[in-house]
Amino acid sequence: MTVTKYPESETDVLIIGAGPAGLMAAYWMARYGVKARIVDKRAEKVMLGHADGLVPRTLELFDSCGFNHRVRNEGVAAVISTYWGLNEEGKLVRQEHSGENTESRMPFVHTLLGQGRLEQFILDSIHENSSIKVERGVVAEGLSFNELDQEDHSAYPITIQLRTLNSEKPVNGETHAQNGPIKLENGIVNRQPSDESNGVPPQIQREEKVEIVKARYLLACDGARSWTRTQMGLPMEGSSTEYVWGVADVVPISNFPDIRRLAMVENAAGSILIVPRERNLMRLYVPMPKGQDTQTPDAENGTTNGRRDKSTFTPDDLRKMVQAILSPWDFDFKICEWFSAYGVGQRVASTLSRENRVFLAGDAAHSHSPKIGMGMNMSLQDGFNLGWKLALVAQGAADPSILNTYNAERLPLAKMLVEYDRQISSQFTKDENASEDIQKTDARTIHQEFEDFYEGRKAFYPASNLVHKLSRPRPGEKFPVRKLLNQARLDTRWTTNILESDGRFRLVVLAGDIRFPMQKDRVDQLGSVLPSILNRYIAPISQFDGPINTLTIHSSPWDEVEYHDFPEVLRPFDEVMGWAYDRIWSERACTYDSECEGKAYEKWGVDLVRGAVAIIRPDQYVGWVGELEDTAGMTKYFDQILRKAPTACNGNAETD
């Protein structure tokens, strides 16, 4: 890139792409107050179509961000799924249904809602917490990376040229995505969702301009055909097998009994996946028959990884295919809100980071079919996993080595995702090239095999300076969600909501049953030592005193102990706001809230009397677990990650 006369500026973090991955990372920048910019080449945010599946783990994250109630209000929960196939008489029948015995419970169950709404919720939260705005209609067109500056994390090794487009020149980078209702022959369109306008207002004239931005960190969240990834020369690896799928959001007119349920239908005419959606919509996935799946090569990277030429596929084609498969039941639609056809191979980047300065997240890091409903979840979780770590480092509050864990934690999951998708896709399309194992296995078996991954019960995060593998609750996994009773207020709340994603580590004191004097002594002893740990490190967020917050969950009945029985460090005092009443909770069941079932300690594998201490990372994954007395272990955990405050008092905290 040549040096030009364009205006130059600096930013700590530049995010390219304002889809789920980029927005979720931007959420953290907003919460930590990081100097960051987020740009997107499209002039308008996604309104219709695209991804729509949310797994329980993602809803838990949303709860910690404070907007899961909006998802519950608008989305469709789909727990039961049904399987349809031909019986011995060649008749299409419902063969099985599953899901009743899932471990997932309301409000954290598989939920369907269009991507545009979720992006709106994240945008609203970014807006509430910061002045960061998505800059739309802004294209990156030049990128250089200065190898010399990599080790110096205060340097700006990334130089990027951005072009702000005149809004009257819409960017049509995704030629086959329909970002608006499709008018059918009778002119009927479905109503638009109530998204705020979130783009460049078409009526506003703006000057096209070019600028140079220098950044300390760059996030490539610009999709499967990531320009940024290509510029950085980061290769994708994986199968070249390409399945082409027709996808549509329609309002179905059908007497097929499971047209409003999550259903897989398969017979001689083909197979389809039916997904219920908000606003009377349904999402349809139909694999294209062999021979009809001609593709237009992608101009940018020479592969066919991308969308199919729309001219060979219309909503009418899709209608006919579904009619054939669902026969003898009727199927039709008058409203098609969005449709697309695409073929995506299963591919994963060989690494998610370059020198811990440039990172790939979301579809830029892993491409696969949309059928298992995991893509948006993976993207959101990528951005969530990377964002807080990067923010901590950008604020100078954490050691840059924690950035290594992004690749270590997310790349294995990306590979697992792609393998899951490969198996399901092969099963769906009866691929003759698939291995014999896959051909013998049916979709149900594959889903069962990947269930822990899919439901988000297990993340399989490996040991690192952020994850010390010890005991239970299991470090590297999420903190299992339970509803708890607040000691001071006696209201109930989910742990996900209590563990608000505000950027702080949580030192969770599982205080056990303090009705036993010996146990109360242990808690008091911990309380006398804790201040020296809490005050030891630099505060990355201006509104908080430090990077660590405590949360106490005891196992005594609420009416046999008092809030003020706990050491003051666990219920800190502020001279204006008084005591912090949201810090002490009981794990006991609550009679007036059937969701507050008690037995949280049992679920977590913690002794009811003696308790334990768990360190929960800002993304709600367990980092460390130990006894109440192991303050040395707690200090060691944080010392490996966080920078000490200049005035840090070592107090009673021992380091080794």
Add this chain to the structure above:
Amino acid sequence: MTVTKYPESETDVLIIGAGPAGLMAAYWMARYGVKARIVDKRAEKVMLGHADGLVPRTLELFDSCGFNHRVRNEGVAAVISTYWGLNEEGKLVRQEHSGENTESRMPFVHTLLGQGRLEQFILDSIHENSSIKVERGVVAEGLSFNELDQEDHSAYPITIQLRTLNSEKPVNGETHAQNGPIKLENGIVNRQPSDESNGVPPQIQREEKVEIVKARYLLACDGARSWTRTQMGLPMEGSSTEYVWGVADVVPISNFPDIRRLAMVENAAGSILIVPRERNLMRLYVPMPKGQDTQTPDAENGTTNGRRDKSTFTPDDLRKMVQAILSPWDFDFKICEWFSAYGVGQRVASTLSRENRVFLAGDAAHSHSPKIGMGMNMSLQDGFNLGWKLALVAQGAADPSILNTYNAERLPLAKMLVEYDRQISSQFTKDENASEDIQKTDARTIHQEFEDFYEGRKAFYPASNLVHKLSRPRPGEKFPVRKLLNQARLDTRWTTNILESDGRFRLVVLAGDIRFPMQKDRVDQLGSVLPSILNRYIAPISQFDGPINTLTIHSSPWDEVEYHDFPEVLRPFDEVMGWAYDRIWSERACTYDSECEGKAYEKWGVDLVRGAVAIIRPDQYVGWVGELEDTAGMTKYFDQILRKAPTACNGNAETD
């Protein structure tokens, strides 16, 4: 009122006062598309303070309006309440707590949230459904009622003169209400809630203007000192006993154990009521000691029904009183968001309506103390009860005689409210004039006596053309809330949410267990007759075909019957939107949602196999109950209320 040269216009419904009662009535005008205006003399909507208690029944109404999730997200649920008093050693101790065994269950439990937020939720809903806007800074200053026009419901018997004030002249009608944070000596104020600005922007200059409005119906929702009520000469009746209370919203700094719980504290120094609130606030009610409760007479109606002179009462006075009562515990605050002192006698209007053209609702109809937390609920429910009836009549779809039921249904409840408040207030202030009965009774006993009323389990609505007293579910009472499983989608929803407050009567077909062929025959037979009932009446709402909608709740397991097993009239077909999948539900329990407990039929007292038919009014109260065969009864119920469509087909429906 003299005839002037002021511009004249007409409206069907004019609502004076945009508090809870007026807004709730306006909600219905918005849903029905009635030509209506709503004016308020204040330049700005309530932002802080005022009422804050929501009983379960109100939350059910909000759920039917579609915004209860916002209340849950922001409000504080307070189920447990505690009682503190002196023990034998003269020490202040917690003597008892209650509430664990309440019949109320999440999400419909007693919840606290400031009035300003609720008004915002209703305003947002009105905005989504209509172009009705609250006109603020508009004062009514002349009113005449033409007796001759009363019987002709197409006439405009009400003439009113409205003055739109220049926004720079704020109306200070409520001199002692603080509509903004109070700056204390150290200059600290609490953050403002995120309400949209909902007033006359102070920077906008507007011309003061006067206009004449002719209205068919007038709603007086202008508070305890209602100008409209006075103009109409509608008297208030009741005790002249006046208690003066100090009220404040503060962020407490206190080590009193129950400072974040619903608590009543009583000792020699006095008594206080502690109410937990959103945003770390607490609401305090303190009865003023005798002798300090001097009042300024109300200029408008010569009573002291209104606020006390603020100059005799400050937050510092309140602080000292609470400190004395809570001693030996500490109590202080740095933030006081709102405070007021007022004395309100227990008074009820002798009638809620004049000739069914002018109606009183909310505080204009009943004044009482705020301590039992029912005032805003009664106001909301008044507006809710009146609104749909008035809208139906204004649209020409219902017989004006249904307006009689407003007074018949709400006046007895207003009297019950005031009696409840009188008993509680006397108990609180140890009124020497109170009857011996009351002095002997304690607050707990009084609360228990009124519990059915308070919790909203019973409304005690008498028989009328809207309520036919028959059997169970009990006409005149609400339809008991249960969570149901959707037959087509298999998702779960509360009956309150399914019975959306969209203005239509619901013909609820409790279809029983249609696995029994005889029962299926009964349902099919009903299905063949129903169209003639559904198509018999004028449609009051343009977007719907008629004023009656069906809802089917069966008792079969979802996987043993199909959606299409039910007659098509119960799952109507639209050629664009397909079949209506949200009309058929199962009452069975659902494994993945602990709130979906099943046994709805048992709760409602309906036979599991044979079922029943219930007619639910637009406000979710049961109007009629009968057997599946009693189509004559159904027709008779509707014929007494609704106007027949000119093209009405009598079909098989019999009238008698």
